[in-house]
Amino acid sequence: MNPSEVAAATEGGAVVLDLRPPRPFATEHLPGALTMQFNRADLADRAELMLPQELRLVVHAEPEPIAKVAVEILLDAGFDVLGHLEGGLKAWRVEGRPTETLPLIDVDDLHGSLAAYTVVDAREGFEYRHAHIEGAVLFPPGEAWERADELPARTPLAVVCGDQTRSAYVASILRRRGCDAVLVMGGMVDWLERGYPIERAAA
Amino acid sequence: MIFKQFRYEPLFQASYLLGCSRAREGFVVDPIADLGLDFYVLEAADQGLDIVGVLETHVHADFVSCARELAEMTGAPHYLHEAAEGLVRYEFTPFGDGETLSVGQIDVQAIHTPGHTPEHTCFLVTDHARSDEPWAVLTGDSLFVGDVGRPDLLVGDQALDVFGETERAELQFRSIREELFTLPDHVEVFPNHYGGSTCGGVNMSGKASSTISFERRFNLALSQPDAAAFASFVRETAKPFPDNYQWIKSYNLGLITKDELEGARRA
Numbered sequence: 001m002n003p004s005e006v007a008a009a010t011e012g013g014a015v016v017l018d019l020r021p022p023r024p025f026a027t028e029h030l031p032g033a034l035t036m037q038f039n040r041a042d043l044a045d046r047a048e049l050m051l052p053q054e055l056r057l058v059v060h061a062e063p064e065p066i067a068k069v070a071v072e073i074l075l076d077a078g079f080d081v082l083g084h085l086e087g088g089l090k091a092w093r094v095e096g097r098p099t100e101t102l103p104l105i106d107v108d109d110l111h112g113s114l115a116a117y118t119v120v121d122a123r124e125g126f127e128y129r130h131a132h133i134e135g136a137v138l139f140p141p142g143e144a145w146e147r148a149d150e151l152p153a154r155t156p157l158a159v160v161c162g163d164q165t166r167s168a169y170v171a172s173i174l175r176r177r178g179c180d181a182v183l184v185m186g187g188m189v190d191w192l193e194r195g196y197p198i199e200r201a202a203a
Numbered sequence: 204m205i206f207k208q209f210r211y212e213p214l215f216q217a218s219y220l221l222g223c224s225r226a227r228e229g230f231v232v233d234p235i236a237d238l239g240l241d242f243y244v245l246e247a248a249d250q251g252l253d254i255v256g257v258l259e260t261h262v263h264a265d266f267v268s269c270a271r272e273l274a275e276m277t278g279a280p281h282y283l284h285e286a287a288e289g290l291v292r293y294e295f296t297p298f299g300d301g302e303t304l305s306v307g308q309i310d311v312q313a314i315h316t317p318g319h320t321p322e323h324t325c326f327l328v329t330d331h332a333r334s335d336e337p338w339a340v341l342t343g344d345s346l347f348v349g350d351v352g353r354p355d356l357l358v359g360d361q362a363l364d365v366f367g368e369t370e371r372a373e374l375q376f377r378s379i380r381e382e383l384f385t386l387p388d389h390v391e392v393f394p395n396h397y398g399g400s401t402c403g404g405v406n407m408s409g410k411a412s413s414t415i416s417f418e419r420r421f422n423l424a425l426s427q428p429d430a431a432a433f434a435s436f437v438r439e440t441a442k443p444f445p446d447n448y449q450w451i452k453s454y455n456l457g458l459i460t461k462d463e464l465e466g467a468r469r470a
């Protein structure tokens with residue numbers, strides 16, 4: 001699909017699924033895009049776990065061979081996929097179309113201004129119970145689409161997971177819903193490595 | 204660290220993907236066109252790695268490189284040793300001896316090891332997440348498992364034939380002895396070829412990795428007492444030349460187009 005076809009599709013309610021790594025996604029992506037990790041082995045499983053089947057999807061991945069394979073995998077898994085963005089972000093930008101960013105912070109930033117954020121923990125319950133940041137809201141990626149409206153729209157949300165894979169997905173959903181979400185790069189692995197305080201069990 | 208060796212069995216060729224699993228960035232080393240661009244792009248994507256550099260140990264003579272195309276597709280620089288300047292007819296990003304390229308906690312240091320070709324370089328890999336000591340070395344066509352890269356594949360291109368064959372063999376001998384065999388014992392060796400590859404002699408092992416200490420003790424070519432003995436040993440144990448190597452080398456140097464290469468192969 002060329003950029004104008006993608007734009008028309010999203011105006012008609014289709015959602016862009018961005019399969020690039022978290023950093024390039026955060027730097028610049030198509031408006032309203034969701035992001036997820038690409039991997040031939042388990043993209044289908046992860047999409048089934050995390051994405052509602054009723055979404056109509058347009059894939060954005062770079063370079064192009066990844067996008068083509070991803071479209072096939074998602075179609076085989078029964079998703080309604082319209083195609084992929086040909087020419088990637090470059091083609092989109094050439095036409096002067098709008099893009100969005102996802103703000104990134106690291107664990108030191110988060111630790112330094114913890115009071116300013118509601119921490120959203122995009123891991124599973126067993127991981128959360130083992131160790132989480134005090135006051136963090138448990139928010140597994142499989143529930144994120146359904147539960148996105150539970151979170152305060154006006155408070156900044158800092159989204160964490162083990163690294164920044166699941167948290168990028170959850171942050172992209174929250175931003176699509178209009179929340180002020182930032183992605184914490186390095187996640188709980190970095191947080192624990194720094195020896196920052198944690199809570200165990202509960203929730 | 205993410206470290207993958209890809210083997211293309213028909214040519215006994217090994218290429219590599221290495222990167223930092225935390226930084227999610229990686230390098231591809233010595234990609235081969237027979238596996239194809241999609242192969243490398245998808246393998247890197249499966250590991251969650253963005254390809255941020257395409258490195259070559261040298262300009263190859265026995266297989267068609269896809270480093271230029273892979274660099275273009277990914278937007279990553281194509282790195283070759285600076286001695287390739289003036290030899291190749293395309294743009295690349297030069298590095299010097301001892302220079303280090305990094306992704307996250309992984310360092311890749313260039314060790315210039317001329318002999319097989321003038322620009323030949325090995326890549327010393329350190330994963331600082333494990334240790335500040337090097338872990339592995341990608342030896343290209345200098346040190347093979349059980350053998351060495353042949354110093355006589357420049358013939359097809361007279362412009363490159365700057366040293367005589369014996370001089371190049373001596374250079375290869377010194378490069379390996381002084382630059383590679385001085386590395387710590389535990390350093391793993393990952394060559395560009397193995398087994399039946401015609402880039403080395405009859406003693407090449409089918410095993411596609413080794414260690415510095417094992418090769419220092421048991422590599423027959425390097426057990427020769429001096430450079431002259433090494434040169435004759437290499438000549439005597441050489442295999443036949445690789446198919447079409449002059450044409451392949453010319454293509455990899457950017458002297459002829461892919462169509463010209465295909466035409467020459469058909470003729």
